Amino acid sequence: MPGTTLEPLDLVGFQIPFHFRCPISLELMRDPVTVCTGQTYDRSSIESWLATGNTTCPVTRVPLTDFTFIPNHTLRRLIQDWCVANQTFGIQRIPTPKQPADPNMVRTFLAQASSVSNPFQSRLSALRRLKGLARDSDKNRCVISSHNAREILINVLFKDMGSGSGSSELNVEALAVLVMFQLSEAECESIASDPDRVINLSHMLFHSSIEVRVNSASLIEIVLSGTRSSELRAQIINVDEIFEGVTDILRSLNSYPRALRTGIRALFALCLVKHTRHKAVQAGAPETLIDRLADLDKCEAERALATIELLCRVPSGCSAFASHALTVPLLVKTILKISVRATEYAAGALMALCSESEECQREAVNAGVLTQLLLLVQSDCTERAKRKAQMLLKLLRDSWPQDSMADLDDFGCSEIVPF
Numbered sequence: 001m002p003g004t005t006l007e008p009l010d011l012v013g014f015q016i017p018f019h020f021r022c023p024i025s026l027e028l029m030r031d032p033v034t035v036c037t038g039q040t041y042d043r044s045s046i047e048s049w050l051a052t053g054n055t056t057c058p059v060t061r062v063p064l065t066d067f068t069f070i071p072n073h074t075l076r077r078l079i080q081d082w083c084v085a086n087q088t089f090g091i092q093r094i095p096t097p098k099q100p101a102d103p104n105m106v107r108t109f110l111a112q113a114s115s116v117s118n119p120f121q122s123r124l125s126a127l128r129r130l131k132g133l134a135r136d137s138d139k140n141r142c143v144i145s146s147h148n149a150r151e152i153l154i155n156v157l158f159k160d161m162g163s164g165s166g167s168s169e170l171n172v173e174a175l176a177v178l179v180m181f182q183l184s185e186a187e188c189e190s191i192a193s194d195p196d197r198v199i200n201l202s203h204m205l206f207h208s209s210i211e212v213r214v215n216s217a218s219l220i221e222i223v224l225s226g227t228r229s230s231e232l233r234a235q236i237i238n239v240d241e242i243f244e245g246v247t248d249i250l251r252s253l254n255s256y257p258r259a260l261r262t263g264i265r266a267l268f269a270l271c272l273v274k275h276t277r278h279k280a281v282q283a284g285a286p287e288t289l290i291d292r293l294a295d296l297d298k299c300e301a302e303r304a305l306a307t308i309e310l311l312c313r314v315p316s317g318c319s320a321f322a323s324h325a326l327t328v329p330l331l332v333k334t335i336l337k338i339s340v341r342a343t344e345y346a347a348g349a350l351m352a353l354c355s356e357s358e359e360c361q362r363e364a365v366n367a368g369v370l371t372q373l374l375l376l377v378q379s380d381c382t383e384r385a386k387r388k389a390q391m392l393l394k395l396l397r398d399s400w401p402q403d404s405m406a407d408l409d410d411f412g413c414s415e416i417v418p419f
Helices: 043-051 073-085 103-114 120-136 138-145 149-158 165-178 185-192 195-204 210-226 230-237 240-251 257-271 274-282 285-295 298-311 315-322 327-334 340-356 358-366 369-377 383-395 402-410
Strands: 009-011 014-016 032-034 040-042
Touching: 032 043, 032 073, 040 043, 103 120, 103 138, 103 149, 120 138, 120 149, 120 165, 138 149, 149 165, 149 185, 149 195, 165 195, 165 210, 185 195, 185 210, 185 230, 195 210, 195 230, 195 240, 210 230, 210 240, 210 257, 230 274, 240 257, 240 274, 240 285, 257 274, 257 285, 257 298, 274 285, 274 298, 274 315, 285 298, 285 315, 285 327, 298 315, 298 327, 298 340, 315 327, 315 340, 327 340, 327 358, 340 358, 340 369, 340 383, 358 369, 369 383
Parallel strands: none
Antiparallel strands: 009 014, 032 040
């Protein structure tokens, strides 16, 4: 407990000096800071202490009259030296902490970036400094956001977009900073309600830099997710180029993990509106989703499978997936392999495909879907996933090999209960 006498910690036969340990966490300090009472704590520990509503010094219990933290550089250097001296015991040198953003400095950068009377290079430099600060930590992003940064960045992003190379660089840097923040509904609507802003954003999906394209897709997803108005969402989704641009990000060989994550999230958000899903099909989304499915991590594979199921609900999407040789085998393989959600989406997509195509039914049976579905019915998956599996089993009865009927009875599935 804070304020108690600290006993030495024994690690691999040696002791961590008392004054190197945070009085709150009892761990080796990585970023020691001193508060107004003269006590030193690890920055993350004292910030957590204050964030829970405490207003006193943990050791002295004296009320804190000033919540400014002073970096204890001398102590940090001593800790660094101690870590280096004990490397043979497996102690790693702690990285030099980056100082949190100074509010006055943030205000200055925002003022420089937003002022059209400032020289171009000054505005560009200010945006890049803000980007560096925002990337450093959540705390910095909170400081930046608290100074009306999002509105300023939106204005810079769409101001004179496309009017020249210099302006384009400002747009690109403003976009890179803006996508690091969650926008309010009003801010999302300010973008969605302006056709010129939507069109300009769609154009950035075809920028020569993959990073700019990904940031544009990210902002599109943020705006779609943050806008409640179906009319405003439709204003974005009705732009054909957006489907093409987002799908191309997923298709590109230059795409890296964040690009794939962002592309999948944006495509899913676009496909939530049924009447425009055919645009995703026309842009080649079905083939791209199947080709990229193996490259995705668990979370994004779930979202990709959810998107596949959504696109299978429209005739053109169902036909596109059915024509891809890997669709059915991959969906069958996915069942019970990734997650409960992924299993449910895969079963739903298979149900849609097999309902429309006898060829898909044969492909599913040849890929071993019967065993997968029987296991699914007996698993801990959701009731919705089990119902989909039961309906699919019933649909495939005529395609089952005769010797599989006994397996069905063994699993207690001779009576299939539909939705």
